[in-house]
Structure formats: C-alpha cells, structure tokens
Amino acid sequence: xxxxxxxxxxxxxxxxxxxxxxxxxxxxxxxxxxxxxxxxxxxxxxxxxxxxxxxxxxxxxxxxxxxxxxxxxxxxxxxxxxxxxxxxxxxxxxxxxxxxxxxxxxxxxxxxxxxxxxxxxxxxxxxxxxxxxxxxxxxxxxxxxxxxxxxxxxxxxxxx
Numbered sequence: 785x786x787x788x789x790x791x792x793x794x795x796x797x798x799x800x801x802x803x804x805x806x807x808x809x810x811x812x813x814x815x816x817x818x819x820x821x822x823x824x825x826x827x828x829x830x831x832x833x834x835x836x837x838x839x840x841x842x843x844x845x846x847x848x849x850x851x852x853x854x855x856x857x858x859x860x861x862x863x864x865x866x867x868x869x870x871x872x873x874x875x876x877x878x879x880x881x882x883x884x885x886x887x888x889x890x891x892x893x894x895x896x897x898x899x900x901x902x903x904x905x906x907x908x909x910x911x912x913x914x915x916x917x918x919x920x921x922x923x924x925x926x927x928x929x930x931x932x933x934x935x936x937x938x939x940x941x942x943x944x
Contacts, residue, residue, distance in 0.1 A: 787840040789850045792859040794832035797824050800863055803876060819866035819920070823873075826917045827864070827909070834916070835909030845901050849893050853902075856881060862906050864913070866920065873914045875906035 797820045836859075845853070853859060861878035880895045880902075893901070 787843050787845060787847060787850055789840070789847050789854075791833055791836055792854050794824070794827040795860050795862045795864065797827075797864055800865075803863065803865060803874070805867070805874075818868070820864075822918070823864050823866065823913065826913055829917075831913045831917050832909060835912045836905065838912070839905045839908040843901050843904065844897065845893060846891075848891070849888065849898065852884070852887055852892065853898065856883065856887075858898075858902060859905070862902065862909070864906075864910065871920070873910050873918075873920075875910045877902040877906050 800820065802818075840850075843850070858878050858880065863876040863878075865874055866872075867874045877899065880898050884892070884895055884898060888898075892898075
C-alpha cells in the first residue's frame with residue numbers, strides 16, 4: 785500500500801553540527817568538508833522528492849503515522865553528510881521522541897518500527913543522491929551509508 789501524504793520539506797542540513805563520528809578536537813585545523821551545502825541543494829533539486837516518493841511506495845507507516853512524524857519534525861531532522869575520511873555519503877536518523885507513543889496511540893506503529901522506517905527513508909534518499917545526483921567517487925553502493933544500527937542517532941529538538 786502506497787503512502788499518500790504531502791511531501792515533507794527537505795531537511796535543512798547546512799546548520800547542523802559536526803556528527804558524533806568525528807572528534808572535533810582531532811579535526812581542528814583540518815579540512816572538514818561535509819559537503820552539506822551541496823547536499824542540501826541536491827535534496828531541494830529533486831533527490832528528496834524522488835527518495836521520499838520511492839520510500840512511500842513501500843513503507844509500513846500509515847498516513848496518520850507519517851503526518852505525526854512530520855508534526856514531530858522527524859523528517860526534517862534526518863541528517864546527510866559526506867564522510868571525507870571514507871569518501872562516502874552518510875546519513876543519521878533522529879531519535880524518536882517519547883511523545884511518539886502518547887500521540888500515536890494504540891493505532892500507531894511502535895517506536896522501533898518508526899525508527900526502522902526513518903532508517904529506510906535515509907537509506908533510500910542517500911542511494912538516490914549517490915547514484916543519480918552526485919559523482920564524488922563513492923565506493924560500492926552497498927557500502928555507501930549506515931543507519932541507526934552502526935552509527936547512532938541525532939537528538940531531535942525536543943531532546944537537545
């Protein structure tokens with residue numbers, strides 16, 4: 785069942801801090817190029833739309849789940865950046881706030897399912913960016929990105 789919701793605004797990634805993966809003290813004075821401005825432009829130029837629409841064809845979220853995720857800012861909180869150390873596009877999904885269970889109620893998907901769906905969205909968008917929008921010399925597509933399982937989560941505005 786395809787999800788039929790309005791396209792959320794692409795994430796604003798140019799105002800993000802350095803991902804936890806990088807030790808800022810060690811990187812002081814280095815060329816920390818996360819290519820966020822370029823990535824944000826690519827997202828706004830169609831990669832976000834393509835990725836979201838592809839993801840929406842297969843997601844297990846209901847329309848209400850997706851609308852609530854949008855209200856909680858979870859789509860905007862996705863983070864995309866270029867990992868200059870490994871020459872790969874990376875993404876980080878936001879932590880689902882505790883408010884999810886209260887607002888989603890018994891009809892909503894569990895937090896773990898929502899987290900997996902956000903990870904799938906991040907992966908889908910990253911793959912589209914890497915294959916259709918940029919040519920930065922990435923490695924194999926199966927090794928382009930990581931999600932919650934191997935990287936962790938960024939806090940949402942509520943958890944900061």
